[in-house]
Amino acid sequence: MTVPAAPDPWVVGPVTRTDFVRYQGASGDMNPIHHDEEFARAAGFPTPFSVGMWQASLLGTYATNWLGAENVRNFRIRFLEQVWPGDVLTCGGEVVREYDHEGERRVDIELTCRRQTGGKAVTAWSTFVLPGAQPDGEADGA
Amino acid sequence: MSGPNHGSNHSGDYEERLAAFVGVEVVPPKPGQDPVNVPMIRHWVEAMGDQNPIYLDAEAARATGRDGIVAPASMVQAWTMRGYAATAAGPAPVNPGRGPGMAELIALLDEGGYTSVVATDSEFEFHRELVVGDHVSAREVVESISPEKTTALGVGRFVTTMRTYTDAGGEVVAVQRWRTLRFRPKPKTEPQPEAAQEPEPKAPRPRPAINRDNEFWFAAARDHRLVIQRCASCQVLRHPPGPCCAHCGSFDWDTVEASGRGHVYSFVVNHHPRHPAFEYPLIVAVVELAEGTRLITNLVGVTPEEVEIGMPVVLDWLDADPDLSLPVFRLREGSN
Numbered sequence: 001m002t003v004p005a006a007p008d009p010w011v012v013g014p015v016t017r018t019d020f021v022r023y024q025g026a027s028g029d030m031n032p033i034h035h036d037e038e039f040a041r042a043a044g045f046p047t048p049f050s051v052g053m054w055q056a057s058l059l060g061t062y063a064t065n066w067l068g069a070e071n072v073r074n075f076r077i078r079f080l081e082q083v084w085p086g087d088v089l090t091c092g093g094e095v096v097r098e099y100d101h102e103g104e105r106r107v108d109i110e111l112t113c114r115r116q117t118g119g120k121a122v123t124a125w126s127t128f129v130l131p132g133a134q135p136d137g138e139a140d141g142a
Numbered sequence: 143m144s145g146p147n148h149g150s151n152h153s154g155d156y157e158e159r160l161a162a163f164v165g166v167e168v169v170p171p172k173p174g175q176d177p178v179n180v181p182m183i184r185h186w187v188e189a190m191g192d193q194n195p196i197y198l199d200a201e202a203a204r205a206t207g208r209d210g211i212v213a214p215a216s217m218v219q220a221w222t223m224r225g226y227a228a229t230a231a232g233p234a235p236v237n238p239g240r241g242p243g244m245a246e247l248i249a250l251l252d253e254g255g256y257t258s259v260v261a262t263d264s265e266f267e268f269h270r271e272l273v274v275g276d277h278v279s280a281r282e283v284v285e286s287i288s289p290e291k292t293t294a295l296g297v298g299r300f301v302t303t304m305r306t307y308t309d310a311g312g313e314v315v316a317v318q319r320w321r322t323l324r325f326r327p328k329p330k331t332e333p334q335p336e337a338a339q340e341p342e343p344k345a346p347r348p349r350p351a352i353n354r355d356n357e358f359w360f361a362a363a364r365d366h367r368l369v370i371q372r373c374a375s376c377q378v379l380r381h382p383p384g385p386c387c388a389h390c391g392s393f394d395w396d397t398v399e400a401s402g403r404g405h406v407y408s409f410v411v412n413h414h415p416r417h418p419a420f421e422y423p424l425i426v427a428v429v430e431l432a433e434g435t436r437l438i439t440n441l442v443g444v445t446p447e448e449v450e451i452g453m454p455v456v457l458d459w460l461d462a463d464p465d466l467s468l469p470v471f472r473l474r475e476g477s478n
């Protein structure tokens with residue numbers, strides 16, 4: 001069985017302070033640097049900036065929509081550039097590797113959340129199992 | 143140098159105090175405020191734009207073979223966040239009967255000047271889906287604290303912790319390696335509305351290639367003296383500096399100090415490529431000194447349209463940074 005095709009890139013934004021605050025309310029992360037203008041400036045930033053876990057979790061949404069929420073095994077995130085109010089984010093992904101592991105067929109994917117500048121805000125790597133796919137006996141690529 | 147000097151905090155003693163936190167459980171296992179519940183999931187999936195019905199609709203979840211609604215995997219951390227009231231109340235108090243915890247680690251980092259924080263990495267391993275009613279606890283252990291690193295945001299230290307999420311029965315539901323950069327914020331560079339401040343160069347001026355034959359010239363420049371190399375045998379002046387007289391071949395030389403007067407021998411205006419150390423338009427000129435030697439320099443205080451070949455100029459000094467001063471030239475007033 002082949003891995004389902006990756007969904008079209010998902011465009012989010014222009015993102016707003018309200019998006020950040022909504023995520024903060026949902027996550028319980030009330031760090032004021034993401035919504036308090038004066039606090040952010042005092043910390044050396046020009047404005048509040050997004051919560052890294054928000055844009056990272058947007059990639060999570062993209063990935064679980066693609067390969068199934070029940071199939072995710074891990075999710076590794078690298079925060080690269082900060083996301084600022086007004087940014088337009090584009091989430092996409094691709095298959096890196098398909099292999100057998102402990103009797104399961106697995107797929108490793110790489111996900112990227114890019115800013116409108118082309119800069120990467122977040123790169124993530126995730127492993128999913130492919131349900132219903134029998135291990136085909138191929139050697140684990142590792 | 144200006145600003146507070148935190149150097150004394152980087153003594154061996156400070157390093158040891160930081161190192162003492164490695165391996166320490168800085169957050170003991172603590173149940174989240176609420177068990178996994180649909181209202182919190184609803185807020186989360188709305189923020190995420192996630193429309194998968196298994197998170198809100200029990201029927202839809204059962205249709206996938208699940209027992210009921212499940213929580214998004216990425217939400218595991220949210221079940222253990224302490225929420226706004228606790229955040230507003232300030233750092234968590236010291237745990238009675240326990241060693242130093244997260245509040246003490248953050249205080250120690252603050253003491254070192256690392257008062258700002260950004261997340262750099264998160265590595266989740268999910269062991270099972272969370273279902274409504276699960277009561278998640280998290281504990282956090284410090285895995286490593288890096289030596290001081292220079293980053294784009296400022297100097298800081300990477301602090302890596304391992305968070306373990308467990309259910310009410312103590313079974314691990316997920317683990318998370320969490321890395322943040324705790325850093326010393328750079329001085330503010332935001333534009334001031336008054337426009338009173340000097341524009342700060344975005345990057346240091348490129349370093350000259352200094353060697354034994356030309357170091358005297360740059361050393362004199364740091365003292366704001368423009369010197370010209372002179373052959374000790376035939377007295378011919380030369381620039382740029384070199385080991386040997388092109389006129390007589392002698393290796394003996396001394397210097398004379400230039401008058402600082404000259405004229406524009408030729409010039410170009412540099413538009414592209416732009417280097418962040420320079421102001422544009424950048425006038426690069428060959429100035430012929432009154433003594434007869436020529437040097438490549440910049441013209442300042444004049445627009446490209448105003449520059450003419452033959453224009454009289456006078457020496458000024460550019461103090462690019464504490465280690466680099468360079469001669470520049472401006473229009474010589476009253477000479478026309």
